[in-house]
Amino acid sequence: MIAGGIGRVRLMAAVAAAKGMSLAIRVSRRGGGTATPGLVADRIDPNLIASVTSTLPDGVVIVAGTNGKTTTSRLVASLLDAGGKRVVHNRSGSNLVRGVATVLALEASVSGKIPADIAVIESDEAAFPQLVSLTKPRMVVLTNLFRDQLDRYGELATIANLWAPALATLDPEASIVLTGDDPGLVAVAADSPARKIHVSVDPGGYALAELPHAADSATCRVCGTDLSYTTLTISHLGDWYCPACSWKRPEPDALATNVRLDGVDAAGATLRFGEEPLIDLRIQIPGLYSVYNMAVAATATRELGVPAGTISRAVGDFSTPFGRLERFTVNGRNITLALVKNPVAFNETLRMLAGGPEGLSLPTLIAINDLDADGRDVSWLWDVDFEILDSGESVVSTTGIRAADMANRLKYAGLDIGRIRLLSQDLRAGLHAFVASVPEGERGFVLATYTAMLGLRQVLVDDGVARAYWEE
Amino acid sequence: MRLTIGWLYPTRMNIYGDRGNVIAMQRRAEWRGLETDVRHIELGDPVPEEIDLFFFGGGQDQEQIAVARDLAGRKGDALKAAVESGAALLSVCGGYQLLGREYRPHDAEPLPGIGLFDVETVAGSERFIGNVIVDTQWGELVGFENHSGLTFLKGDARPMGTVRVGRGNNGVDESEGVLYRNAIGCYLHGSLLPKNPVLTDWLIGAALERRGFQLPLLELDDQFEREAKISAMDRAVKTR
Known part of the structure; x- marks a missing residue:
């Protein structure tokens, strides 16, 4: 009891300090103030993220991946919001542990409670294991795994090595919504006890003719042979299979077909879940990437109970995160x-x-x-x-x-x-x-x-x- | 006249934009009216006789093991013979390490190299990351290093240059890279050749000379190359 009481006081102090700090930064016009207050709060109560998120009735969704995580996490938050959920979300692209702590501290009441049902947390690649361990998410959404900022993370294999053990700690009741077209992601998630929901895109006429130079070499996790592709969408994403053994792209739980790309303006697709009714999606953001982002976000939020009509409408109303x-x-x-x-x-x-x-x-x-x-x-x-x-x-x-x-x-x-x-x-x-x-x-x-x-x-x-x- | 470029393991040893070096070799030969032919030499492929100029880039650890195995024996011997007869070669990072005597990781068996260069590499505990300026026989060169392996020159091995800014081969003796006949090993990404056209031209010139052509290479307008080099040097001085 005594320990609990002190913990509560520390949490309240952390939240109050972060709020005061953010106000001071905004008044002095030094910038967005998205990271520093979290750093202060984090110092005072390192457990802030865990304490605050544990009170959420609908739990935590973490979105991670090399490309598209900001757009996808914003989409997930918007679609949940359209579905009537109260959502807390790190909207400013502040996706390191302290950025997340800031957002939570600023949204929380002084007693450390958040007036929300669910948290949608965009996570930086390196912060992912810590955020998983702090929040015990009910769902993890993984967009893709590309070569990115290698001088910061070392090699691509390092990120995979960080993620696989984190995913292995997920609850069997939890789910992972992931791009099944990415063989690296499928391999990283393979040993997790959580339920996997694989999303794929059938690019139709927009398929690539050959593996681009920037693509990371993809090899079979079972036998090490270079993977082959029936179709390629972006980089090493596509309908992949191992020519030497039986490892291949998992049967899609959700498949985006009938893809339509309108130059630099918009993208559309029809999302199919087995035999169930289709969801028509059209987003005011261009490119095949947008098809992946909206397909993954729609699949995740449908899984969280948002009705198909709501998803379709909210995707159409979605506006771009800054600078994307x-x-x-x-x-x-x-x-x-x-x-x-x-x-x-x-x-x-x-x-x-x-x-x-x-x-x-x-x-x-x-x-x-x-x-x-x-x-x-x-x-x-x-x-x-x-x-x-x-x-x-x-x-x-x-x-x-x-x-x-x-x-x-x-x-x-x-x-x-x-x-x-x-x-x-x-x-x-x-x-x-x-x-x-x-x-x-x-x-x-x-x-x-x-x-x-x-x-x-x-x-x-x-x-x-x-x-x-x-x-x- | 044709310049034949042999790109060693383009699929597996291909990291940090190293293909920029192959693009630079190709373009600067073409701008002089030479035909170019780029041959990919992958796992299991022999080393073609007609290669004038080789490029061998860096890779992730796992890939380097497969490549070391592939180079052992006849393939490595063919590569060494080509260099002994005057073929030009540029190797960077992992490629450089595998052309040395051996690479000794922290907690695994040593990885044998082919011993073209009299150098040895041991795994270090610190990663050297940043812009680099090296003084060489071609003047100053600029690149970006990103390695934790420490490479030491043995016997009569001659470094490619002396580090002015950055850590170089091993962070201790100020040396960077190795030069043996017309073959270079070094740690410079960046990509190296597009920003250092003097080195690209030296490699092309050496390759042509071996074929018996003694022509001074036509001067080119290198304004963007110069500007890129100046801004990289500026970053090296300011960030390290």
Whole structure:
């Protein structure tokens, strides 16, 4: 009893400290204040995340994966909200342990209770094991596992080695909703006692002809043979099988078919669960990636009891998380800003541009930074297939700390020198020069790494074009 | 005239954008009017006789074991013979380690290399990560290191250069890489060659010379290459 009493006091102190800290940061205009208050709260009560989430009647859903976790977790939260659940969610993309602690502390009452039914937690790859152990999730949603920021995590195998033991600790009553088209994910989840729900996409005419260069080599977890594919969707995702033994893509519990991609505007698909009625999905975010994101989110929320009609409607109403793909009007130009954080995401964005009605004729700006959150090593630019651009006519401009590396990459991709414009490293000067080069009333496309995206967005906020992300 | 490039294990030894080196070899030869032919040499494939210029990149640990096994014996001998007869070669990170005498992990059997380079690598406890500047016979080179293996030069082995910024082969003796005839081993990703065209041209020139062509390579406009190198050097100085 005495220990419980002290624990409660510490929790209350932690919540109060985090709230005070966040207020102070916002008043002093130093930024979004999404991580520091959590760090303080975490110091005071390391058990805050566990205590606060244990009181939620519908438990915790954790969303993780290399690409699409922010969009997917927001979708899951939106669909649950549309289904009448009160949801707590780390919306600002603050997905490390302390970011999650911040969100929970700010939402909690001073006594440490949250006025919510369920938590949807987006987790960073490295934070995943700790968040699983702290929250004991009823559901884990895994989008995919790609090569990303290798200088931060070491090798891809390291992430898999971190995840497999964490998944093995899940309750047998828990479920894992995962992309069955990703052989690496299927292998990582294989030994978990939780129930697995596999989601696949039948790309129809949008299948890839061959395994792209950036794809991670996928080998059979049983016998080590290189995997083969009946169809490929993105990178190493597809309908895979081992040519030497019986390991193959699990029979899909949910299959997205009838895929329709509308260039840089939207994507649609029909989601099928065995013999049950279909769900029609259409989302205002382009690309085959969006099909995966909405199929996984729809499958997860259907499993959590949201009706099919609600899912369909809420997916249609969904708007993009900041910077993932946003549209702005800047001085009469229509500028689209997209985040490109690794070769696979970059390739998909280029494919999406190539598939749009304007094809590869849109003026494009590529902003590359090399800070910690971007990956300090810009080598990955050489894994992206910029060669797809050499058939276009658009001028491609570059900005950011490593603008010159990017311009050089485009040169070696075969673009005529006249199509490459090396702009200032300074994002403000770079963006302004780019916007001025787009004819009035026309479209321009901006692709940026994580911190470059934040920097460009800040320029747009200062110019009065965008809202600060923590105000969303 | 044709330059034949042999890319060793492109599927398995392919990490941190190392293919940029092959793209650079290819483009800079083509910009001089040479034809190029890139041959992939995978597990089980022989080393073709006609290769002028080899590239061997880095890989994940698991892949390196399979590759070490594949290189043992006749294939490794063929590669060594090609270099002895003047073929040019660039190896980076894992490829560099496997061309040395051996690699000794923490808690597993030593992995034998083919001994083209008189170097040995032992697993270290710290990972060297960051931008690097190296002073070499071609001037300063810039790249990005990311390794925990410590490589030590033995006997008469000659380093590729001296580290000005960064950790290099082993973090102790300031050496980076190894140079033997027209073959280079080093830890520089980045990708290395696109930002250091002087080295790309040296490799192409050496490969052509072996075929009996003594031509100075045509000058190219290297403005973007220079700018990329300057910004990488700037990052090296500011971030380490």
